[in-house]
Each structure stands twice: as C-alpha cells, then as structure tokens.
Amino acid sequence: MSDQTESSVLISIVTPCFNEEDNVSELVERIGTALAPFPKYDYEHIFIDNASTDRTVERIKLIAQTNPKIKLIVNTRNFGHIRSPVHAIMQARGAAIITMASDLQDPPELLGAFLKQWEAGYKIAVGVKPKSRETFLMTLVRRTYYRTIGRISDVKLIPDFTGFGLYDRSVIDEIRKIGDPYPYFRGLISELGFEYATIPFEQPRRLRGITKNNFYTLYDLAMLGITSHSKVPVRLAAMAGFLLALLSLGVSITYLLLKLMFWDYFTVGTAPILISVFFFAAVQLFFIGIIGEYVLSIHSQVMKRPLVVEKERINFERESITLTKLEPPCGYV
Structure with missing residues (x-):
C-alpha cells in the first residue's frame, strides 16, 4: 500500500x-x-x-x-x-x-x-x-x-x-x-x-x-491476446511449412517410382491433384492470416495513435x- x-x-x-x-x-x-x-x-x-x-x-x-x-x-x-x-x-x-x-x-x-x-x-x-x-x-x-x-x-x-x-x-x-x-x-x-x-x-x-460483444470484438480480443503473448502460431507456421514440404517431396518421389515401375497402367487421376491443391492453398491462407495478425499488431504499435x-x-x-x-x-x- x-x-x-x-x-x-x-x-x-x-x-x-x-x-x-x-x-x-x-x-x-x-x-x-x-x-x-x-x-x-x-x-x-x-x-x-x-x-x-x-x-x-x-x-x-x-x-x-x-x-x-x-x-x-x-x-x-x-x-x-x-x-x-x-x-x-x-x-x-x-x-x-x-x-x-x-x-x-x-x-x-x-x-x-x-x-x-x-x-x-x-x-x-x-x-x-x-x-x-x-x-x-x-x-x-x-x-x-x-x-x-x-x-x-x-x-x-x-x-x-x-x-x-x-x-x-x-x-x-x-x-x-x-x-x-x-x-x-x-x-x-x-x-x-x-x-x-x-x-x-x-x-x-x-x-x-x-x-x-459480438463475434468481431471477441475475435479481436482473442487475436490480440495471442499475438501479444505468444510466438507459437508463427513457429507452427514455419514447422508446418517444413513438414508439408517433406510430405510433398515424399509423395512426388513415390509417384515417380510407381510410374516408372508400372508405366502402362499406373494413373492417379485429377481428383487427388485437385484435393491436394485446395488443401495446400487452405493451409497457406490460414498461416498467411496468422502472420497478418502479427503484422497488424506491429502496425498498431507503429502508428502510436x-x-x-x-x-x-x-x-x-x-x-x-x-x-x-x-x-x-x-x-x-
């Protein structure tokens, strides 16, 4: 006191x-x-x-x-x-x-x-x-x-x-x-x-x-709490990118080997390709959004309003x- x-x-x-x-x-x-x-x-x-x-x-x-x-x-x-x-x-x-x-x-x-x-x-x-x-x-x-x-x-x-x-x-x-x-x-x-x-x-x-309080105000508060006191989301983005790159490389090598071994009748079709494209695009957008939240936090600090x-x-x-x-x-x- x-x-x-x-x-x-x-x-x-x-x-x-x-x-x-x-x-x-x-x-x-x-x-x-x-x-x-x-x-x-x-x-x-x-x-x-x-x-x-x-x-x-x-x-x-x-x-x-x-x-x-x-x-x-x-x-x-x-x-x-x-x-x-x-x-x-x-x-x-x-x-x-x-x-x-x-x-x-x-x-x-x-x-x-x-x-x-x-x-x-x-x-x-x-x-x-x-x-x-x-x-x-x-x-x-x-x-x-x-x-x-x-x-x-x-x-x-x-x-x-x-x-x-x-x-x-x-x-x-x-x-x-x-x-x-x-x-x-x-x-x-x-x-x-x-x-x-x-x-x-x-x-x-x-x-x-x-x-x-509405969805936006609660979301704003939640993101502020995360970006102010945690580096985990950004670190997860980096690790997820690394793991997905390894996964993509593994799938590509596997596909190449199977195609060389079974050239005449091995086909994958368009469905797996489309699913993979949309999946990786969604992951990229999600982590771009996470990084964007950190950028917005930095922007608020720089503005000094x-x-x-x-x-x-x-x-x-x-x-x-x-x-x-x-x-x-x-x-x-």
Whole structure:
C-alpha cells in the first residue's frame, strides 16, 4: 500500500460503458453500499463512455450533479473495448485502481475482498470466474480460449480472468511506462510479474440490456491476446511449412517410382491433384492470416495513435478536451 494516512486513502473505480442506461444507477448504489464498511477509504468512480447512443451519459450526469465522487469522460466516438478502459485508468488518481464492467456481471460486492487482499500486501487482487451463468456455448468458448492461450503464452496468464480487479498504483505506473497504444490489459498484468491474489466468483447472468460483444470484438480480443503473448502460431507456421514440404517431396518421389515401375497402367487421376491443391492453398491462407495478425499488431504499435479523444469531462478538477497520452504518473490525493 502507499504511504498515505488511513483517513485519506483514495481508491479509484474505473467503469467503461456503452449503452448501459439501465445499469449505471444500480451500479453506483451497489458500489456505495459495498464500500460503506470501509470508512478509511475515500473513492472516485470514473465512468468512461464510448459515445453511447442511449441515455447512459444523461443518467450519469444526473448522478454526478449530486454526487461529486462520480466522474465522467465522454469520448468523441466509440474507440473500442480495449483502448477506452485503459485511458480511464490513466486518469485515475487513487492509490489503488479497481476496474469493473458496467453491466453488473462484475459484482460490486467483491470490492471489500479486493481491499482486504490489498491491505494484506498484494499489489494485485483480481476476480476470476471459474463458473458463469452465461449460455453453455459462450461459457464453453470462453473456457476453451482461456485454456488455449494459457498453454501457448510466453508468460503464465491468470485463468478465467477478465480484467475485473484491484491494482496498486505501482502496477499502473509500470503499465504507463510501457506505453502500449493497443494494450492487452489482462496479459500485461501477468507480464509484469507482480504477486497477485485471486477471488473466485460465479459470474451472474446479465439482467438488463444486451451484451455489446459480438463475434468481431471477441475475435479481436482473442487475436490480440495471442499475438501479444505468444510466438507459437508463427513457429507452427514455419514447422508446418517444413513438414508439408517433406510430405510433398515424399509423395512426388513415390509417384515417380510407381510410374516408372508400372508405366502402362499406373494413373492417379485429377481428383487427388485437385484435393491436394485446395488443401495446400487452405493451409497457406490460414498461416498467411496468422502472420497478418502479427503484422497488424506491429502496425498498431507503429502508428502510436492516442487511446481515445475526449469530448467532455464531468466532475474532474480540470475539465478539458484532451488527447490521451501516457504521461508521467500523477500524484496521489
């Protein structure tokens, strides 16, 4: 923990949101209830809105009028579910930062458990969801992805971890130094190597609204995790190319020998040739796609675009429209 007096320790809670008008009010209430037993902590709750098209911004502004702890950043457009949360984290001033979703599937009731683990000396305390009340298919897909990337990753990733958790200021400062313009936050936490505590929970079913994740966003997140923390796919492409070349050479030699031995009546026909051509073409396209994902990852790093561009701020000491830059850490309050 930081060297602040117990009566003035500030905790920052960061919540990204997009079209969550039905959930933000209950989220604020449940967070206040969860932190009430910890009077030695003050807190700020930073919402960052990705240009919602419903009344999410309006409702947060209404809450912020009577509750100065509630702060709001509104983006000029939807910058995605990867860049926007990290920008908000960089604006947080607390000695510890807690990240959680706005759909109430990250239970605010776990905040007390996070704080207790932080007080015990852990720099990181995260929620993991070995069980979920999502549909069976979605649960199976997520679990398969987590297990697969955990096996091929260069570092040991936290199983069933979605980003929901508490991070000491020193952890956030290290992420700031990295300056990744398109960060895979879950992987960065493992990459840094800080000792962490896990708090298991059963993820509840979404009660209101619909999920904003679609196939593309889930695919984007999956590929980002793989390209950021594993060389295995590229190595597999190289090894597969070598093995297929040996296989092709072996088939060619076998065909030549059989043709020389049985010249008059040995024929293969067009079907095996067509099947082989399409098979090798499919393998080539697959691995070209894999390499393309790595190239896209490099491209994102080279572009060095800001995480987001802000439209407005509410309840911050200095309200301004800013470009996100990973500047030196701001001080505690």
